[in-house]
Amino acid sequence: MDLSRFPRRRYTPFATPLEPLPRFSAALAASCPGGRAPEVWVKRDDMLGLFPGGNKTRKLEFLVADALAQGADTLVTCGAPQSNHCRITLAAAVKEGLRCRFVIEERVPDSYDLHASGNNFMFRLLGVEAVTVVPAGTNMADAMAKVVAELAAAGRKGYVIPGGGSNALGGLGYVACALELQQQCFEMGLRFDRVVVGSGSSGTHGGLLAGFLGDRIDIPIVGIGVSRDPADQEPLVWKEAQAVVDLIGAGFTVPREAVRSVGGYWQPKYSVPNARMVEAVQLAARTEGLLLDPVYTGKIMAGLIGLARAGEFKGGERVLFLHTGGLPSLHAYEGAVLGEVPVAP
Numbered sequence: 001m002d003l004s005r006f007p008r009r010r011y012t013p014f015a016t017p018l019e020p021l022p023r024f025s026a027a028l029a030a031s032c033p034g035g036r037a038p039e040v041w042v043k044r045d046d047m048l049g050l051f052p053g054g055n056k057t058r059k060l061e062f063l064v065a066d067a068l069a070q071g072a073d074t075l076v077t078c079g080a081p082q083s084n085h086c087r088i089t090l091a092a093a094v095k096e097g098l099r100c101r102f103v104i105e106e107r108v109p110d111s112y113d114l115h116a117s118g119n120n121f122m123f124r125l126l127g128v129e130a131v132t133v134v135p136a137g138t139n140m141a142d143a144m145a146k147v148v149a150e151l152a153a154a155g156r157k158g159y160v161i162p163g164g165g166s167n168a169l170g171g172l173g174y175v176a177c178a179l180e181l182q183q184q185c186f187e188m189g190l191r192f193d194r195v196v197v198g199s200g201s202s203g204t205h206g207g208l209l210a211g212f213l214g215d216r217i218d219i220p221i222v223g224i225g226v227s228r229d230p231a232d233q234e235p236l237v238w239k240e241a242q243a244v245v246d247l248i249g250a251g252f253t254v255p256r257e258a259v260r261s262v263g264g265y266w267q268p269k270y271s272v273p274n275a276r277m278v279e280a281v282q283l284a285a286r287t288e289g290l291l292l293d294p295v296y297t298g299k300i301m302a303g304l305i306g307l308a309r310a311g312e313f314k315g316g317e318r319v320l321f322l323h324t325g326g327l328p329s330l331h332a333y334e335g336a337v338l339g340e341v342p343v344a345p
């Protein structure tokens with residue numbers, strides 16, 4: 001797939017590393033029936049550029065380039081209180097000399113604390129221009145349009161980036177990741193049997209799938225839902241993948257059966273810790289020195305572990321875990337990930 005006609009800013013001057021996780025894989029094997037344990041590798045998208053980078057960095061390369069092409073002076077986006085997407089969008093704005101405003105969805109009334117740690121602390125450190133806090137269930141597109149109207153009234157130009165950066169343009173970031181991965185596998189003589197990714201606002205899962213299908217990369221992708229079970233998540237991912245294919249003009253229909261997600265690992269709620277997440281975060285930290293975050297990658301790795309224990313992978317199957325970042329929020333959940341604060345089962 002040819003992305004060269006799309007304007008792009010470059011925020012990561014290298015391909016993110018592909019690394020084997022031998023000690024993690026051995027520890028996992030000890031808990032898998034019949035030795036049917038996968039050989040787990042990681043793609044380090046937690047090392048992407050912007051501070052500290054994660055999957056949103058790839059989407060923003062295309063979204064911010066579009067904002068600049070349109071002459072915007074302010075990025076307007078939205079998210080949850082500990083949003084990685086908001087933090088990385090703000091970092092991109094700072095780097096480009098733009099200003100940045102957020103609409104934050106407060107899931108629990110009166111819970112938003114401007115002085116909270118983790119990502120929230122960084123919102124202030126990086127200098128967000130304004131934060132509008134709205135109650136759960138608010139139409140975020142409308143709320144962001146209001147911010148853009150306020151800017152226009154002051155003679156400024158806002159550019160709206162949807163939640164998670166997941167529209168067709170943002171999804172190009174994960175088509176680029178698919179191409180990067182293909183080249184790395186070619187150079188390293190590596191072959192993967194499966195790729196495990198997080199599936200939330202769906203730009204990552206949908207963009208990667210569009211890239212795999214478009215470039216005939218024949219590796220099944222399993223998305224681990226971070227906020228929805230498959231009946232709700234898979235249609236979103238399909239829609240995103242198809243929108244990306246259409247934007248590129250690749251001219252094919254994404255087969256519905258190519259979209260697979262797994263539920264059951266994000267409960268009791270998005271961003272609320274559970275015991276399997278704690279196990280996954282501790283296992284990766286203590287076998288490989290690899291940090292995962294409590295909201296996304298801890299639950300996504302819990303999904304990989306759960307699938308391995310359920311016999312999903314053939315013995316020796318090589319599985320790639322996409323580390324999408326999110327590490328600053330670890331500091332907002334220190335007691336939970338250390339097992340010192342009780343969490344949901």
Ligand SMILES: *Cc1c(COP(=O)(O)O)cnc(C)c1O
Pocket residue numbers: 054055056084085164166198199200201202203204205226293296297324325326327
């Ligand atoms: C946003 C995010 C995800 C989910 O990616 P989507 O493209 O929204 O599906 C996964 N991991 C981390 C750390 C994230 O910040």
